[in-house]
Amino acid sequence: TKTVTDVICPFCGTLCDDLEVVVSDDGKELHEVYNACAIGAEKFLHSQAKDRITRPRMRQEDGTWKEISYDEAVEYTARMLADAKKPLMYGWSSTNCEAQSIGSEIGEAVGAVMDNTATVCHGTSLIAVQDIGIPSCTLGEVKNRADRILFWGCNPAHAHPRHMSRYSIFPRGFFTGKGHKGRKVIVVDPRPTDTASLADIHLQIEQGHDYELLDALRVAFKGEKLPDFVGGIPKEKIYEVAETLKSGRFAIIFFGMGVTQSIGKNHNIDEAIAVTRDLNEYTKAAIMPMRGHYNVTGSGQVWGWQFGFPFAVDLSRGFARYNPGETTSNDLLRRDEVDAVFVLGSDPGAHFPFSSVKKIYDRPSVAIDPHETPTTEVCKVHVPVAFVGVEVGGCAYRMDNVPIETRKVVEPPEGMMTDEEFLQRVLARVKEIKGV
Numbered sequence: 001t002k003t004v005t006d007v008i009c010p011f012c013g014t015l016c017d018d019l020e021v022v023v024s025d026d027g028k029e030l031h032e033v034y035n036a037c038a039i040g041a042e043k044f045l046h047s048q049a050k051d052r053i054t055r056p057r058m059r060q061e062d063g064t065w066k067e068i069s070y071d072e073a074v075e076y077t078a079r080m081l082a083d084a085k086k087p088l089m090y091g092w093s094s095t096n097c098e099a100q101s102i103g104s105e106i107g108e109a110v111g112a113v114m115d116n117t118a119t120v121c122h123g124t125s126l127i128a129v130q131d132i133g134i135p136s137c138t139l140g141e142v143k144n145r146a147d148r149i150l151f152w153g154c155n156p157a158h159a160h161p162r163h164m165s166r167y168s169i170f171p172r173g174f175f176t177g178k179g180h181k182g183r184k185v186i187v188v189d190p191r192p193t194d195t196a197s198l199a200d201i202h203l204q205i206e207q208g209h210d211y212e213l214l215d216a217l218r219v220a221f222k223g224e225k226l227p228d229f230v231g232g233i234p235k236e237k238i239y240e241v242a243e244t245l246k247s248g249r250f251a252i253i254f255f256g257m258g259v260t261q262s263i264g265k266n267h268n269i270d271e272a273i274a275v276t277r278d279l280n281e282y283t284k285a286a287i288m289p290m291r292g293h294y295n296v297t298g299s300g301q302v303w304g305w306q307f308g309f310p311f312a313v314d315l316s317r318g319f320a321r322y323n324p325g326e327t328t329s330n331d332l333l334r335r336d337e338v339d340a341v342f343v344l345g346s347d348p349g350a351h352f353p354f355s356s357v358k359k360i361y362d363r364p365s366v367a368i369d370p371h372e373t374p375t376t377e378v379c380k381v382h383v384p385v386a387f388v389g390v391e392v393g394g395c396a397y398r399m400d401n402v403p404i405e406t407r408k409v410v411e412p413p414e415g416m417m418t419d420e421e422f423l424q425r426v427l428a429r430v431k432e433i434k435g436v
């Protein structure tokens with residue numbers, strides 16, 4: 001066997017870059033994964049599953065699967081997209097930027113709506129950034145400088161397990177030599193989470209009162225009067241948190257779906273950014289969304305430079321339109337505005353409301369995914385592909401918008417296509433059909 005070092009984990013937005021993977025000498029089998037957390041290691045090990053689907057499949061009338069060739073899968077996908085009036089091309093978060101870029105070309109050729117998983121996650125954060133900008137930083141700066149860490153509506157202990165040991169709570173950095181001991185950790189969460197159990201101060205806010213509490217912090221920074229309770233938190237605690245943040249040398253606010261998808265949505269993030277901006281009058285402060293899928297940030301980057309918008313991009317009129325609430329996947333599905341669904345690198349079957357999933361089931365649909373998922377179970381065609389970041393490399397963006405080149409560590413099963421290869425074939429065929 002041999003050990004591949006400095007491997008990038010392609011599971012969550014932390015993109016840990018210190019993994020070691022033991023593979024056979026011929027690079028065909030993967031044996032062990034070191035340094036990764038449980039969910040990261042599982043992604044690598046799952047590539048070796050004996051029951052892995054290795055050939056495309058088409059669903060029959062009676063609900064059973066029939067194996068088809070990659071050529072047939074390319075033909076079905078290209079026809080479906082070319083024949084549709086307004087196809088939805090959704091997902092894109094668990095693949096590399098190269099595949100995202102080819103997908104955009106297909107989307108332009110067929111007049112699709114391009115949307116990524118931010119639509120049910122940090123899309124509201126992106127809207128807030130468009131509203132008022134964002135004072136952010138890199139995870140390296142957090143590790144080396146931050147002595148005040150605030151997690152708001154997120155639980156990295158479960159969703160980004162090594163984030164705390166590599167970047168936020170525990171590591172010793174250039175100006176943070178005492179590690180955990182030199183930092184104050186604040187968690188705002190209605191639940192007593194495992195992350196909250198590590199906090200110096202846990203504000204157990206009443207659900208749905210984030211906007212008020214953020215606003216109250218801005219009042220407290222200025223030392224002005226607060227009501228006795230805000231969002232169930234006594235004012236003394238709010239003043240204490242405000243003082244703790246102000247007295248630090250570098251404060252960072254990490255936030256998750258507890259704020260982006262609860263009442264207030266993008267307005268919560270507007271306010272969290274305003275808190276960060278106000279805090280910069282007293283000390284250095286930055287804010288960062290805890291992006292989930294490992295390359296969801298990349299799909300926003302790629303579309304940002306290709307279309308000017310990071311998600312919910314409607315290309316059906318021949319130019320890019322963006323209107324979250326109208327051009328977002330769930331709104332389109334529930335209003336019956338799309339007539340074919342293409343999913344790559346995500347699992348809406350598991351994460352969308354049932355009413356939307358049913359609409360996917362009712363339409364011509366293709367799921368491109370290495371795994372069997374709830375989405376592949378409702379789609380007409382399932383195209384298995386190589387695991388990006390395990391069996392094929394490519395560019396991915398970490399949650400702090402730093403691009404990192406992921407690496408291939410093991411060979412995919414023989415004859416299996418990568419996302420890029422499949423999309424290139426579909427693009428070529430779409431161009432033929434459309435005569436463009």
Ligand code: SF4
Binds near residue numbers: 039161
């Ligand atoms: Fe992978 Fe995220 Fe775990 Fe790091 S924290 S090993 S990137 S899943």
